[in-house]
Amino acid sequence: MSNAIRHLKARYCRSIMNTASNSPEPEARQLIDGLTTELPTSGASPAMAAAERDAYECIHALADRLTAVTMSAAALEWTKARKAVLRWIDVSI
Numbered sequence: 001m002s003n004a005i006r007h008l009k010a011r012y013c014r015s016i017m018n019t020a021s022n023s024p025e026p027e028a029r030q031l032i033d034g035l036t037t038e039l040p041t042s043g044a045s046p047a048m049a050a051a052e053r054d055a056y057e058c059i060h061a062l063a064d065r066l067t068a069v070t071m072s073a074a075a076l077e078w079t080k081a082r083k084a085v086l087r088w089i090d091v092s093i
Helices: 003-021 023-037 048-070 072-092
Strands: none
Touching: 003 023, 003 048, 003 072, 023 048, 023 072
């Protein structure tokens, strides 16, 4: 898969997370849960694979946390997931 597609996938995750952060809690949970169904990209460089894996791990942690607490109580997970997705975008350029 080309780097352009990987970059697009990373930007998609960022867009969904931005939408979720401005949505009512039930909708935000559904949006983040939807991101947990994404599969890692095959054929990625080691740096790209690591950034993507880290982003998905943080997104999964955020989704798990959102099932137990409110969005505001999951602030640390939101921050970690946002930073991981931004790193993924940076690596994919």
